[in-house]
Amino acid sequence: xxxxxxxxxxxxxxxxxxxxxxGETERAALEAGTVGFEGDLFSGRPDFDALMRRGRAxxxxxxxxxxxxxxxxxxxxxxxxxxxxxxxxxxxxWHYLRKHRFFGMIIPREHGGLGFSxxxxxxxxxxxxxVNIACAxxxxxxxxxxxxxxxxxxxxxxQQQHYLPRxxxxxxxxxxxxxxxxxxxxxASIPDRGVLTERIVDGRSVRGFLVRFDKRYITLAPVxxxxxxxxxxxxxTRPEGEQDLxxxxxxxxxxxxxxxxxxxxxPMDSAFMNGPxxxxxxxxxxxxxxxxxxxxxxxxxxxxECLAEGRAISLPALGxxxxxxxxxxxxxxGQVREQFGLPIGKFHAIAAITAGIATRLYATDAAxxxxxxxxxxxxxxxxxxxxxxxxLTEAGRRAVIDGMxxxxxxxxxxxxxxxxxxxxxxxxxxxxxxxxxxxxRALIIFGQGATRCHPHVRDEMAAVAQHDEAxxxxxxxxxxxxxxxxxxxxxxxxxxxxxxxxxxxxxxRRIAKLSAQYALSADLAMGLLGGQLKRMExxxxxxxxxxxxxxxxxACVWRYDTEGxxxxxPLARAAIHEQLHHAASLLRDLYANLPSGALRRLSPLWLRxxxxxxxxxxxxxxALAEAxxxxxxxxxxxxxxxSRPKSGGLLDLMEALDAAQSVSHEVxxxxxxxxxxxxLEAVARRSRRPAAALAYLRAAERVIAVDDVESGASAARPRxxxxxxxxx
Numbered sequence: 001x002x003x004x005x006x007x008x009x010x011x012x013x014x015x016x017x018x019x020x021x022x023g024e025t026e027r028a029a030l031e032a033g034t035v036g037f038e039g040d041l042f043s044g045r046p047d048f049d050a051l052m053r054r055g056r057a058x059x060x061x062x063x064x065x066x067x068x069x070x071x072x073x074x075x076x077x078x079x080x081x082x083x084x085x086x087x088x089x090x091x092x093x094w095h096y097l098r099k100h101r102f103f104g105m106i107i108p109r110e111h112g113g114l115g116f117s118x119x120x121x122x123x124x125x126x127x128x129x130x131v132n133i134a135c136a137x138x139x140x141x142x143x144x145x146x147x148x149x150x151x152x153x154x155x156x157x158x159q160q161q162h163y164l165p166r167x168x169x170x171x172x173x174x175x176x177x178x179x180x181x182x183x184x185x186x187x188a189s190i191p192d193r194g195v196l197t198e199r200i201v202d203g204r205s206v207r208g209f210l211v212r213f214d215k216r217y218i219t220l221a222p223v224x225x226x227x228x229x230x231x232x233x234x235x236x237t238r239p240e241g242e243q244d245l246x247x248x249x250x251x252x253x254x255x256x257x258x259x260x261x262x263x264x265x266x267p268m269d270s271a272f273m274n275g276p277x278x279x280x281x282x283x284x285x286x287x288x289x290x291x292x293x294x295x296x297x298x299x300x301x302x303x304x305e306c307l308a309e310g311r312a313i314s315l316p317a318l319g320x321x322x323x324x325x326x327x328x329x330x331x332x333x334g335q336v337r338e339q340f341g342l343p344i345g346k347f348h349a350i351a352a353i354t355a356g357i358a359t360r361l362y363a364t365d366a367a368x369x370x371x372x373x374x375x376x377x378x379x380x381x382x383x384x385x386x387x388x389x390x391x392l393t394e395a396g397r398r399a400v401i402d403g404m405x406x407x408x409x410x411x412x413x414x415x416x417x418x419x420x421x422x423x424x425x426x427x428x429x430x431x432x433x434x435x436x437x438x439x440x441r442a443l444i445i446f447g448q449g450a451t452r453c454h455p456h457v458r459d460e461m462a463a464v465a466q467h468d469e470a471x472x473x474x475x476x477x478x479x480x481x482x483x484x485x486x487x488x489x490x491x492x493x494x495x496x497x498x499x500x501x502x503x504x505x506x507x508x509r510r511i512a513k514l515s516a517q518y519a520l521s522a523d524l525a526m527g528l529l530g531g532q533l534k535r536m537e538x539x540x541x542x543x544x545x546x547x548x549x550x551x552x553x554x555a556c557v558w559r560y561d562t563e564g565x566x567x568x569x570p571l572a573r574a575a576i577h578e579q580l581h582h583a584a585s586l587l588r589d590l591y592a593n594l595p596s597g598a599l600r601r602l603s604p605l606w607l608r609x610x611x612x613x614x615x616x617x618x619x620x621x622x623a624l625a626e627a628x629x630x631x632x633x634x635x636x637x638x639x640x641x642x643s644r645p646k647s648g649g650l651l652d653l654m655e656a657l658d659a660a661q662s663v664s665h666e667v668x669x670x671x672x673x674x675x676x677x678x679x680l681e682a683v684a685r686r687s688r689r690p691a692a693a694l695a696y697l698r699a700a701e702r703v704i705a706v707d708d709v710e711s712g713a714s715a716a717r718p719r720x721x722x723x724x725x726x727x728x
Contacts, residue, residue: 002470004473005469005470006473011476012464015464032301032304032305032308032380032382033304033305033380034308036374036379036381037050037051037054037370037384038381038383038384038449039452040515041453041518041551042449042450042519042547043482043519044482044485044486044517044520045515045516046498046511046512047497048499048508048557049497049498050498051554051558052499052500054370054373054374056369056562057117057369057372059119059120062114066100066114066124067123067124070100071124071643072643072644074096074097075127075131076645076646077090077092077096078093078128078131078132078135078645079416079645079648080131080132080416080650081416081418081422081648082416083134084134084269084271084422087270088271088273089135089271097138097139098170101114101169101170102124102139103139103142103143103167103168103170103173104142104143104170105124105139106143106149107164108152111165111168112164112169113164113167117372117376118313119369119372119373119375121144121313122313122316122372124139125139125143125313125314125318125321126318126320127321129317129321129322130321130324130325130643130650131643131645131650132645133270133423134272135272136317136321137272138272140314140317141175141220142220143313144310144313145310145434146175146228147163147167147228147249148163148164148167148174149309150228150249150302150303150306151167151251151290153305154290154298155290156287156291156292158287159251159287159291159292172225172226173220173224174225174227174228175220175221175224175228175277176229177215177227177228177229178190179217179218180213180214180216181214181216185435185436187230188300190230190231190247191232192212192213192215192229192230192231192232193211193212193213193232193234194209194210194212194231194232194233194248194284195234195235196208196234196235196236196237197210199283199285201283201285206286207286208283208285208288210282210284211231211279211281212279213229213231213278214276214278215277215278216265216277217267217274217433218275219272219273219433220274221274221277222261222273226252227251227254227277228250228251228290229250229279230299230300230303231250232246233296246296246297246298246300247297247299247303248289248295248296248299249289249290249291249303250289250290251288251290252279252288258280258281258283259277259278259279260278261275261276262276262278263275263276268425268428268429269425270425270426270429290302304382305380307382307385307434308381308385309375309385311382311435313375314434315393315430315433316364316368316392317368317392318392318393318396319364319391319393319430320361320396320641322396322397323361323364323365323392324639324641325400325420325423325642325650326357326396326399326400326402326403326420326423327354327358327399327639328639329403329406329407329419329650329653330350330402330403330406331345331354331628331635333345333406333419333653333703334350334351334354335660335667336653336656336657336660336671337704338671338672341672341675343629343668345625348622351621351625352621352622353402353405353406354625354628354629355574355616355624355625356621357399358628359571359575359578359616360395360575361395361399361638361639362556362572362575363552363553363555363556363575363578364388364395364552365559366552366556366575367551367552368392369555369559370555370559371385371388382448382452383445383449383453386435386440386448387445387547387552389434389435389440390437390440390441391548393430393437394431394437396430397428397430400420401424404424410704411424413706414707415706415707415708415709416707417649417705417707440544441541441544441545441548442540443540444544445545445548446522446541446544446547449547450522450526454522456476459471459475460472460475460476463475482519486516486520487520489512490513490516490606490607491606494509494512494513494515494516497512500557500561501557503566504561504572504576507556507557507573510580510613511576511580514583514587514609514613517606517607518543518546518550518583518587520606521590521591522543524594525539525543528594528599539593542587542590542593545582546582546586546590549579549582549583550579550580550583552575552579553575553576553579553580556572556576556579557572557576559572560572567631567633570620574620574621581614581615583613584607584610588610591603591607652699656696656699656700656702656703658699659695659696660696662689662692662695662696663688663689663692663693663696666688667696670684670696670697671700673686674697680698680701684697
């Protein structure tokens with residue numbers, strides 16, 4: 001008997017008990033998508049040649065023209081405050097979106113769409129979101145969460161021919177109904193039920209499903225003309241235990257008998273359309289099932305495979321937009337606003353916020369752009385897409401909160417002059433949708449990562465499921481060698497595999513070392529806890545977050561290499577350092593909480609070097625902030641998507657910063673003189689360029705101004721006084 005079989009026989013019972021139970025829906029979720037560079041990081045052997053081979057996505061001539069003309073024109077139509085107050089986009093904006101096929105960006109040209117790449121799609125969403133998030137959400141949903149991608153991949157030819165041209169030109173506006181009141185994060189457990197039946201339709205017998213459903217949080221539902229629906233298909237004619245056919249996806253035209261669009265939801269009082277969808281005894285012919293009868297029961301797999309792409313585009317683009325807007329506002333406002341005789345951007349507390357937003361933006365946007373390039377190369381990186389969703393939305397939320405701290409009183413007064421107030425309200429939405437971040441960190445990033453990215457775990461699970469002792473033995477022996485190699489790399493030497501930019505060689509070596517330490521730690525945690533790790537979410541979330549920070553750090557190396565701009569080197573180094581610091585801290589926290597005293601005592605042996613991965617020094621942080629304050633080109637490189645709106649505080653800030661360029665050497669003196677005299681004209685006359693100085697001062701005054709409204713009490717007082725005098 002071979003060694004493989006002996007090892008497998010001895011381990012089979014233990015592994016069958018230790019491995020977590022897995023249903024078909026969970027298996028479909030874990031196996032969705034492909035594995036890219038994140039797999040190298042999880043295994044402890046990052047191949048930087050593979051990373052650097054991924055070229056930067058370059059827009060086509062048609063994509064660049066659309067972004068520079070149609071998208072720019074759309075942004076100039078958007079008034080963030082007016083849209084927020086009206087709680088809807090203006091009719092002319094809806095018309096413009098349909099006319100220029102914003103809802104058909106991912107639909108190929110042969111079906112009437114724009115046929116854009118993932119990178120171009122993301123850039124469009126990000127640019128719109130810097131001006132108005134509600135419009136960005138309206139555009140992004142049909143292109144990533146709507147049924148277009150499902151139709152492209154799984155639809156019948158008849159379904160594609162009918163729906164895709166109509167979706168592309170906006171004749172049909174879609175929504176997709178998945179979430180139920182009793183199945184939110186656990187979407188695979190939707191209770192909505194469709195029973196296989198037959199109905200007479202137009203004089204002929206038609207097979208289909210009689211469906212009851214109750215869905216909520218459905219974006220675009222109030223204005224949708226076609227509803228994508230996920231339900232549990234059932235065949236009651238089958239024997240007990242064989243009746244469930246599985247989750248099935250269908251398209252229902254609006255109106256359909258029994259289909260009801262409920263009263264509108266207002267997530268954080270946002271202007272984008274959202275609401276519930278319900279159905280009582282709705283007949284869904286088999287022709288309405290996406291892909292026809294052959295795809296009955298395949299809906300969960302379809303959704304998971306499509307989410308692997310969509311999750312990497314839309315919400316990460318919103319997160320990038322929030323960060324870019326916050327950095328532009330904080331850095332710009334820090335130059336315009338003066339207190340205690342200094343521009344507030346020079347104060348260390350605000351400088352640290354500015355540098356922090358910038359370093360996180362560099363890293364998260366590097367990962368977003370790298371993953372978009374991977375998608376355009378044909379990959380479907382499900383683990384990486386979850387990393388992006390979590391990291392970009394969290395960074396967007398933090399950037400807006402930091403920005404509100406800097407704006408102070410101006411940030412909390414509602415009105416068109418508010419620079420971040422609407423974005424501040426929107427930030428929690430992106431954290432919640434498409435898989436709550438709390439869930440994604442533990443279950444998707446680490447849970448799916450352990451299954452898909454680890455070189456041996458998937459083989460072990462398959463061998464146990466098939467009760468194949470020889471296969472289990474081979475996998476276990478390979479796994480043991482993998483652990484020993486990562487122990488060696490952690491303690492002795494982790495070689496740098498592949499070419500990296502010479503300026504970032506020390507950082508790349510640290511990534512390689514920390515990757516090996518991470519891989520060893522993940523194996524020790526899985527070996528110690530087995531299936532329990534699935535339920536110990538605080539531990540698995542740390543492992544998921546550590547992998548995320550490694551991915552972002554590696555993406556920074558790729559970004560610096562592809563952009564080739566030496567001026568960005570300090571920012572690239574700082575961004576990598578910050579991400580590795582977070583990953584190292586998470587590994588230390590992991591060992592501090594493992595239920596094994598031996599591992600806690602021994603961990604310093606293979607976590608050597610983590611002590612040098614502390615936070616950035618104050619001197620480095622302040623130097624970055626000063627570079628951002630004095631070098632507008634750096635901010636433009638970091639915030640390429642910030643666009644000019646129709647009106648409002650962001651436009652005022654843009655005009656102030658533009659005007660400041662003409663009198664850049666006098667801005668500080670102008671602000672201090674204005675504080676002493678209070679006369680714009682008098683201050684401007686003392687400048688070497690009075691006209692330019694006056695233009696700057698007027699724009700700066702608009703930037704620091706806040707909005708006011710007539711209160712009910714103030715409005716009533718004259719009427720009350722007239723009434724009193726009249727009685728007298």
